[in-house]
Amino acid sequence: EVQLVESGGGLVQPGGSLRLSCAASGFTFNSYEMNWVRQAPGKGLEWISYISGTDRTTYHADSVKGRFTISRDNAENSLFLQMNSLRVEDTAVYYCARNVPTRYFFDYWGQGTLVTVSS
Amino acid sequence: EIVLTQSPGTLSLSPGERATLSCRASQSVGATYLAWYQQKPGQAPRLLIYGVSTRATGIPDRFSGSGSGTDFTLTISSLEPEDFAVYYCQQYGNSITFGQGTRLEIK
Numbered sequence: 001e002v003q004l005v006e007s008g009g010g011l012v013q014p015g016g017s018l019r020l021s022c023a024a025s026g027f028t029f030n031s032y033e034m035n036w037v038r039q040a041p042g043k044g045l046e047w048i049s050y051i052s053g054t055d056r057t058t059y060h061a062d063s064v065k066g067r068f069t070i071s072r073d074n075a076e077n078s079l080f081l082q083m084n085s086l087r088v089e090d091t092a093v094y095y096c097a098r099n100v101p102t103r104y105f106f107d108y109w110g111q112g113t114l115v116t117v118s119s
Numbered sequence: 120e121i122v123l124t125q126s127p128g129t130l131s132l133s134p135g136e137r138a139t140l141s142c143r144a145s146q147s148v149g150a151t152y153l154a155w156y157q158q159k160p161g162q163a164p165r166l167l168i169y170g171v172s173t174r175a176t177g178i179p180d181r182f183s184g185s186g187s188g189t190d191f192t193l194t195i196s197s198l199e200p201e202d203f204a205v206y207y208c209q210q211y212g213n214s215i216t217f218g219q220g221t222r223l224e225i226k
Binding site for chain 1 (some may be wrong): 152163169170175207209216
């Protein structure tokens with residue numbers, strides 16, 4: 001069974017940093033591309049970051065470019081999101097999501113972790 | 120960036136009725152690069168449809184997708200109580216963007 005379990009969310013002050021993790025199981029992790037998608041409270045979905053399976057190609061949405069960095073450890077079946085210079089508008093539930101290689105829809109999602117940016 | 124506009128914002132229907140949800144793109148998303156998701160309160164989104172019309176694993180056949188270019192539709196042929204939720208379309212032909220969602224509520 002495919003499982004994605006996020007962790008690392010919490011309350012952080014504006015300008016602060018946080019590192020999210022996503023533990024993957026039930027599939028060959030390095031064969032799949034991975035993403036972070038967020039959802040602000042009561043709002044819709046926003047894709048923010050992508051990483052390829054093995055060559056570490058990454059893309060970030062303009063809203064987080066230069067502040068957030070996606071990475072992965074295939075040996076540990078883990079996905080990460082390093083979030084720096086956090087803003088109030090980054091407050092959201094952050095989901096890790098898997099996509100089938102070269103087909104950029106998301107077939108499995110984690111349960112999400114809440115990040116709250118507030119003073 | 121391709122903007123997806125979903126309509127209506129809220130759809131009120133009764134179990135057994137047919138639901139038709141629309142997703143319009145600001146420019147063509149390509150031949151088959153559109154997906155639909157269902158999200159219930161407190162849960163992660165669930166993939167329903169990809170490639171415009173292909174049902175994901177385990178999705179009942181009362182869910183169907185259609186369309187091309189800039190206009191797409193998700194149809195639920197006969198609503199079950201568990202179908203009342205928020206539905207999002209997503210395009211992946213040019214970067215990745217989501218629509219703002221349609222809330223399907225019980226009338």
